[in-house]
Amino acid sequence: MKEEWLKNGYVTEPVDKSLDLKAEIDKLRKEKNAVILGHFYQSDEIQEIADFVGDSLALAQWAAKTDAKIIVMCGVHFMGETAKILCPDKKVLIPDLNAGCSLADSCPADRFAAFVAEHPDHQVISYVNTSAAVKAVTDVVVTSTNARQIVESFPEDAKLIFGPDRNLGNYINSITGRNMLLWDGACHVHEKFSVEKIVALKQQYPDAAILVHPECKGAVAKLADKVASTAGLLKYAMASEKKDFIVATESGILYEMRKNCPDKNFIPAPPEDSTCACNECNFMRLNTLEKLYNALKYEWPEVQVDPAVAAKAIRPIQRMLEISAQLGL
Numbered sequence: 001m002k003e004e005w006l007k008n009g010y011v012t013e014p015v016d017k018s019l020d021l022k023a024e025i026d027k028l029r030k031e032k033n034a035v036i037l038g039h040f041y042q043s044d045e046i047q048e049i050a051d052f053v054g055d056s057l058a059l060a061q062w063a064a065k066t067d068a069k070i071i072v073m074c075g076v077h078f079m080g081e082t083a084k085i086l087c088p089d090k091k092v093l094i095p096d097l098n099a100g101c102s103l104a105d106s107c108p109a110d111r112f113a114a115f116v117a118e119h120p121d122h123q124v125i126s127y128v129n130t131s132a133a134v135k136a137v138t139d140v141v142v143t144s145t146n147a148r149q150i151v152e153s154f155p156e157d158a159k160l161i162f163g164p165d166r167n168l169g170n171y172i173n174s175i176t177g178r179n180m181l182l183w184d185g186a187c188h189v190h191e192k193f194s195v196e197k198i199v200a201l202k203q204q205y206p207d208a209a210i211l212v213h214p215e216c217k218g219a220v221a222k223l224a225d226k227v228a229s230t231a232g233l234l235k236y237a238m239a240s241e242k243k244d245f246i247v248a249t250e251s252g253i254l255y256e257m258r259k260n261c262p263d264k265n266f267i268p269a270p271p272e273d274s275t276c277a278c279n280e281c282n283f284m285r286l287n288t289l290e291k292l293y294n295a296l297k298y299e300w301p302e303v304q305v306d307p308a309v310a311a312k313a314i315r316p317i318q319r320m321l322e323i324s325a326q327l328g329l
């Protein structure tokens with residue numbers, strides 16, 4: 001391994017500008033029996049080339065069932081870890097190892113384990129946006145697609161810890177009437193949506209439906225016509241009679257929304273502290289077509305999970321997949 005690659009966390013070999021990258025990626029994935037999984041927050045060009053594009057639950061489900069020898073996870077690190085835990089014998093690549101997640105980082109495993117230990121009578125529900133070490137002290141993992149149903153699968157009087165997203169936790173508490181103990185974490189992208197700017201957009205587009213991801217603050221969720229995961233918001237937009245949609249989540253989802261609904265108008269909700277019209281996750285956007293090509297070519301960087309941690313983390317992930325399958329999710 002080259003010193004420079006290790007230092008940077010991705011293959012730094014320059015890519016020949018004359019190459020048709022999409023054709024080359026296609027050739028490599030066939031030669032190497034690789035599958036490219038992409039999250040909705042990836043750039044348009046990565047979503048175009050990926051074999052499957054979906055939300056965090058779909059990415060885990062596809063990883064669990066693929067026959068491919070190599071999984072290239074075009075998403076962030078916890079998504080690669082989840083794939084690796086489910087498929088320990090496969091090579092799991094990520095175009096850039098620096099693609100982390102501020103929400104996962106807001107929950108250091110040692111502090112979370114101490115919090116769990118302080119509440120021995122509680123069961124632990126963790127959002128998938130967590131490190132493998134956090135999942136290792138978790139009873140069941142959830143995503144925003146299945147969080148409500150999985151929380152409701154516990155008896156009403158069950159004592160529950162929910163981590164790490166306080167906004168998602170508060171939202172699930174509010175719709176289920178539960179009183180889960182919440183970890184105080186958040187995503188830097190979703191926390192930034194501004195109520196004032198969304199209200200101003202609504203005045204401009206009075207008939208628009210407001211679509212909100214549950215990682216947004218409660219005050220933003222209160223404005224919503226629909227609060228759901230990325231896949232849930234896409235489904236809602238596709239089924240809706242409305243023509244205009246104000247979308248409060250990472251703006252990568254607009255690619256799939258526009259592709260599926262070419263006659264509808266999708267307006268990204270802007271963040272509060274900038275003049276940018278849309279809100280991007282700087283971690284998700286570290287993955288580029290060039291890095292994806294190099295990752296496939298050199299089969300590096302690989303996502304690794306300590307086998308002892310993976311042996312504990314797999315149980316709550318599998319429990320999530322089993323409950324989701326029972327629910328038809």
Ligand code: 13P
Pocket residue numbers: 040054055056057129143144145187215228229230231
């Ligand atoms: P989804 O599971 O809704 O795709 O969310 C993933 C994520 O990282 C949201 O910020």
Ligand code: SF4
Pocket residue numbers: 076100101102103104129187188189190215250281282283284
């Ligand atoms: Fe993490 Fe937020 Fe980026 Fe999603 S949008 S990957 S929660 S930092």
